Amino acid sequence: MSRFKLGSRQIGRNCPTYIIAEAGSNHNGDLKTAKELIDVAADAGADAVKFQTFRAENLYIEKSGEVEYIEDDRSIYEIIESMEMPYEWIPELHDYCHDQDIQFMSTPFDKQSARELEDYVPAWKVASYTSSHIPFLEYLAETNKPTIMSTGAHELKEIAESVDALREAGMSDLVLLQCVAAYPTPLSEINVGVVETLQAEFDVLSGLSDHTLDPVTAPTTAVALGASVVEKHFTLDNSMEGPDHEYALEPGELYQMVSAIRDTETALGTGEKHVLEIEEELYEKARRAIHAVSDIDAGEQFTTENMKVLRPGEHETGLDPKFYDEILGATAARDIQKGDGIQWDDLVNYGS
Structure with a gap:
């Protein structure tokens, strides 16, 4: 695979890295905050700003208990329920992104959320924990949209099963992202070299979904190794309430990441050797x-x-x-x- 079109952008080999600013659920249920996140992503020079669209009832068992990495007395079900993005926001956020010259994306976690998003997103982003949900992947593949899929918490053979299922369902435009499902991820564990492994193993475009705290090291290393897509969480302020703010980049760091990626691309050049x-x-x-x-x-x-x-x-x-x-x-x-x-x-x- 060499390249394909994602909205108005070509992504792939010899194309600029497609940078996704992951807003996730850092809007905290406030539409104004969601729009401020879009402004920050656009000002930083990201290609897309991505939210998450889910319903707790389709994501977690109701009495699912707590998770250690989130310091919150509520159950994970209650936390997720409080983070739900209203479906009625979707067209408004899409149009606002269009006005800011940045692409709107959101990760669906269930079929109903995918149906709500389908007319508004240029591609599907599949979260790591959904990447082995083969019936859902087959549903997404039937829409003929490109798919960007994270691979955290999965073995290579499991990724292979998902890739085979997507291809058998007609999916041809696919990007696999190296990802480590730890929030934050220590730099020593990010294993950016898997970007090359995914390319070689599956003959796909690859990239990085990065949860390290460093805004530059892992993303620019991924670009040097041939990443077509880089995704990273960001927030307006690390001190805001919510489980995803603490490990997300603040606005200045997001700008720093985008600039460093573009500088890395410039330094990499064309790969052709001649006297300049x-x-x-x-x-x-x-x-x-x-x-x-x-x-x-x-x-x-x-x-x-x-x-x-x-x-x-x-x-x-x-x-x-x-x-x-x-x-x-x-x-x-x-x-x-x-x-x-x-x-x-x-x-x-x-x-x-």
């Missing part, structure tokens, strides 16, 4: 060549004493150093001044 225009002066003046280091009279032999391999500076450049041994012992066809670059027609029987 900015190198031309030193190409002429600093590449070493064969030059006379003393006056050489016509009929005199070239020796290690009267010629060396030097940088020419302002002098006309001599022959390449690879010809040095060939010239040794040859006879000068004419007088050569100290500093001159030695040319083929300076040698007896070598001139044209």
Whole structure:
């Protein structure tokens, strides 16, 4: 797979990295906050801002208990229920994103949420914990939208089963994201090299969904390894109430991440090796060549004493150093001044 279109953007190899600013549920149930998150993502230069669309009753067993990583006395079911995004927000947030020139996305966690989102998102984003829900994946594949799927908390063989199911259901435009399901993820555990593993194993575009606290290291490493998509959580303020704010990037850090990714792309260049225009002066003046280091009279032999391999500076450049041994012992066809670059027609029987 090389590339495909996601909304108005081409994503894939030799395309700019598609950057998803993951707002998730950091709107805290407030539409104004959701729009402020869109503003931040657009100002940072992200390609898309992504929310999450779910209903607790379709996500967790009601008496599901607590989870250790969230410091909250409520059950995980109650927490998730409090984070639900109203379906009626979807068209308004989509239109607001359009006005801010950023793509609207939201992760569906159930069929009803997917139906509500279908007319408003350019692609499906599948969360890690949904990536082995094969009946749901098959449902998404039937809509013929591209799919970006995180792979946290899954083994390679499980990912293979999901990829096979998507492809058998007709999915062709697929991106797999390396992800570690830990919030936050220690930098020592992010394992960005899996970006390359996913490409090689499944012949797909790949990327990174990053939960580390560092805004630059893992995302830029992923880009250097060929990531087509980078996703990272952000918030308006880490001190806001809610389970996802603490490990999310603040606005300045999101801007820093986007800038670092674009700088990394610039530094990576095209991969084609040739002499650049900015190198031309030193190409002429600093590449070493064969030059006379003393006056050489016509009929005199070239020796290690009267010629060396030097940088020419302002002098006309001599022959390449690879010809040095060939010239040794040859006879000068004419007088050569100290500093001159030695040319083929300076040698007896070598001139044209």
